[in-house]
Amino acid sequence: MTELNSPSSDRRWIEQVNDLLIQVARASLADIPTLPTAVSTSALPLARQAQAIQDQVATSPAAGANWRGTQQDWLEQVRQFLLELSRIALSDRPKLPENIAHRALSLAETAQDIQEALENGDEGSDGPGESHDRKGATDVNTRFDQLREQLKAEWGNSTEAGNPGWQQVLTLLDVAQTQYNDLRQK
Template sequence: MRDTIDLNWQSSEYEWIELVRQLLLELARACLGDLPKLPMHVAQQARPMAETAGRLLDEARSRGIAEAQWKHYPELAWTHDARKLFLELAQVYLSDLPKLPDNASIRALDLAERAQTLLENPMDSASESSSSDSSQENPTPSQTAETTPSHGENLENASPSKLMSLLKGRLEQQRSRSSNPDAPEWQQLLNLLDVAQGLYRNLKE
């Protein structure tokens, strides 16, 4: 478990997660276009990214974290899933008849969202994932404060990033109260908002 074996990840590993997240968003945007395609930049990075992911997983094994335990380590579970997608993309790049993997856009968006969670909560995701169900049903005051503007906050002067974060929080609250919270439209809506946030970050850079 996480409290017995430390992954010992440094800032460089999280910088790599950010690079992967940007590639995933680029892939998702390309897949959602009128003519879904594999961006050349993503294709060229697929093999190196998969190799880095493999190295991180091998290091975890050497520290005594078996594959069966990776589900307890969000970083490792995410790395495993990202490596699988990048290996598939590498095969597409080398294929004579390239075809994007099934549900590439959905998988890319899901991985990008999970990457953002890891970046916002480095080395602290296991405890959050273990209590996610209860926290969604009974949000704490601090969680509510994160998604609810204070009385003194002027939304007219709030940045687009702040507004999108608030919108995402409100949508997640509405989803938890919905009579059909598992409807795929909820996740699609949140995924599209993640893409919008990623696009805005790119414009700011």
């Protein structure tokens, strides 16, 4: 059994969570939003591991060295989100909440910030704060670009490729990116 809260197990867990969150966001943005099949098998074990990390952080200051401030808040948000995904996946008629893609992407963004902080040896930082301020705009713009490419690929594969809604979605994404960049500069 791997030791919880060792930097390598934390990184592995964060990477697995990030991958699942990205899969959830992509699948929920598809023409017919669904949950990826991986959710039913991996969400609950990841949520249990999050609980185990929280328990160790609460009982051992040494174990909690990698988890401080906003990182602990993120850990609880991820645990709750994973439990919600498990309930949805196990229900008879899974119905996705409207904001699931936004929530998944937001949590995935924080996961990437935490991964970067761990890789840079900044384990004691308060999470996404400082590194996010420096690289945040670039990271978000990269995600906008990735989402744009994903949408274009789905548009090209869609049976409704002539539907003007596709162009509207891409235009809205451009507007959102411009608005975001304007807000970052203020």
